Amino acid sequence: MEQFRICGGKKLTGEYELTGAKNAVLPILAATIVTGHESKIKSCPNLSDVQSMFTILKEIGCKVTKEEDGVIIDTKPINSYVIPEHLMREMRSSVFLMGPMIARCGKATLSYPGGCEIGLRPIDIHLSALRKLGVTIKESHGFLECTADRLVGCKIHLDFPSVGATENVMMAATAAEGETRIINPAKEPEIIDLQSYLNTCGADIKGAGTEEILIRGKKSYHQAEHNVIPDRIEGGTILAAVAMTGGDIVLRNAIPEHMSMTLSKLREAGCKIREGNGFVEMIAPERLNAIETLKTQPYPGFPTDMQSQYLTLMTMARGTSIITETIFESRFKHVEELMKMGARIKVDGRTAVVKGVDKLTGARVVSKDLRGGASLVIAGLAAEGETIVENICHIDRGYDRFELALRKIGADIEREVTHDKN
Ligand code: UD1
Numbered sequence: 040m041e042q043f044r045i046c047g048g049k050k051l052t053g054e055y056e057l058t059g060a061k062n063a064v065l066p067i068l069a070a071t072i073v074t075g076h077e078s079k080i081k082s083c084p085n086l087s088d089v090q091s092m093f094t095i096l097k098e099i100g101c102k103v104t105k106e107e108d109g110v111i112i113d114t115k116p117i118n119s120y121v122i123p124e125h126l127m128r129e130m131r132s133s134v135f136l137m138g139p140m141i142a143r144c145g146k147a148t149l150s151y152p153g154g155c156e157i158g159l160r161p162i163d164i165h166l167s168a169l170r171k172l173g174v175t176i177k178e179s180h181g182f183l184e185c186t187a188d189r190l191v192g193c194k195i196h197l198d199f200p201s202v203g204a205t206e207n208v209m210m211a212a213t214a215a216e217g218e219t220r221i222i223n224p225a226k227e228p229e230i231i232d233l234q235s236y237l238n239t240c241g242a243d244i245k246g247a248g249t250e251e252i253l254i255r256g257k258k259s260y261h262q263a264e265h266n267v268i269p270d271r272i273e274g275g276t277i278l279a280a281v282a283m284t285g286g287d288i289v290l291r292n293a294i295p296e297h298m299s300m301t302l303s304k305l306r307e308a309g310c311k312i313r314e315g316n317g318f319v320e321m322i323a324p325e326r327l328n329a330i331e332t333l334k335t336q337p338y339p340g341f342p343t344d345m346q347s348q349y350l351t352l353m354t355m356a357r358g359t360s361i362i363t364e365t366i367f368e369s370r371f372k373h374v375e376e377l378m379k380m381g382a383r384i385k386v387d388g389r390t391a392v393v394k395g396v397d398k399l400t401g402a403r404v405v406s407k408d409l410r411g412g413a414s415l416v417i418a419g420l421a422a423e424g425e426t427i428v429e430n431i432c433h434i435d436r437g438y439d440r441f442e443l444a445l446r447k448i449g450a451d452i453e454r455e456v457t458h459d460k461n
Contacts, residue, residue: 040458041431042427043431043441045416047401047419051288053449055288055448056290057269059269060229060267061088061436063228063267063268064083065089066203066210068080068089068093069092069133072099072139073142073260074262076260077114078112081109081266082266083109086437087435091129095122098122102115121149122150131152133152138169139211147183157367162203164204165203166183168195169207172212173188173189190211191216194222195220200225200226201225209247210237214257221251224250227338230252242257268297269297271301273437278310282327286323287321288320290319293319294317295314301341302319304330307328308330308352310322310323327355328357328358329356329358331359332362333349343365343366347373347414350362350391351373351377354384362391368389370410373406373408376406377414380401380418381399383396401419401426404418404427406429407433408433412433415428429457
């Protein structure tokens with residue numbers, strides 16, 4: 040078990056370079072299966088979720104070779120269409136391996152992913168869309184057995200713009216006969232990055248980022264090299280940490296358009312922000328103003344993956360904020376921990392009312408999910424005294440050695456190994 044020990048109260052300042060986006064690289068690594076060739080993926084972040092994806096790819100026969108400037112995935116030697124249950128459990132998002140495995144092998148067997156820390160996370164939208172393409176899916180004893188003799192392009196209207204379902208359909212449809220149109224797809228920048236990777240491999244996909252995606256299936260693909268887009272959520276998390284400590288920062292390798300909602304809410308809270316080609320510069324005020332309301336929405340709305348960090352910012356702002364989480368059911372688990380540090384928050388269903396206090400005080404808190412865990416670190420950086428954040432394996436899923444990155448901009452934070460008494 041590992042934990043972070045944080046000595047709070049230091050202003051964060053300096054420059055910070057963003058790594059490749061977790062939510063872009065994971066589907067792209069899955070999509071390498073479609074091609075049956077080598078792909079070189081550059082700006083691949085060093086995260087535990089990415090390691091889990093490598094383990095799955097190796098388990099089904101692919102070759103994963105790390106090089107200094109990227110990773111080479113060779114999916115030619117794939118020899119299995121079964122993803123073992125223990126690997127599915129390690130990473131819930133492995134559900135989007137379904138589409139590429141069906142495209143490549145005509146089959147996929149995986150366990151039902153079930154719920155996770157932030158909500159129930161059903162996959163009904165994935166399944167009904169894949170069935171429309173011609174996939175037969177049998178669900179029994181927690182397993183999903185998917186088979187397709189042939190995939191046939193069609194019009195698929197998603198009831199909700201699910202990110203994972205959009206990606207699954209895009210990947211499966213690369214092998215379908217004719218045209219597939221996805222209506223009401225997710226519009227996240229990571230969807231555009233998946234389109235651009237697949238097109239580099241020879242796919243014919245248009246419309247990612249708009250109301251409709253058009254995929255024309257192809258019989259064969261070729262090798263490719265792709266640079267993953269920068270992580271807009273890592274960027275937002277660092278800005279939140281800096282804003283909470285009243286510091287200033289220049290984010291490098293950033294795409295400000297991808298972060299526009301996060302930047303707009305930071306401006307509303309009193310931060311001065313300048314954005315330009317590849318950078319975001321922010322100067323935080325001594326004390327933030329509360330933003331009256333914030334509601335998470337599918338992109339381009341305010342990202343659910345930034346909700347925990349923003350709620351944390353508001354705990355020390357001047358005034359009261361009302362934060363509504365519309366995407367996931369259980370994304371307020373960090374609230375209880377923040378209250379141990381002196382925050383004043385009331386949760387009613389999917390809404391949290393946050394009354395800003397003058398200060399937070401260090402405490403021993405437990406990380407329960409990825410972004411909630413990062414938020415506790417942010418709170419610890421701004422709190423008076425020492426904060427211990429336990430269970431940081433969740434944070435390692437989405438941030439590459441978070442403590443080293445934060446130390447570079449002035450944080451006093453250490454990773455410690457603890458020995459469980461049991
Ligand atoms: C992706 C991101 C995650 C982000 C989320 C929303 C990755 C690896 N993860 O997750 O970080 O928080 O988008 O921006 O990219 N839903 C259904 N049925 C389905 C599919 C989804 O009801 O078949 C519901 C989910 O339970 C959730 C909502 O739709 O309430 C959004 O889910 P979705 O957009 O699919 O998120 P993920 O792809 O799982």
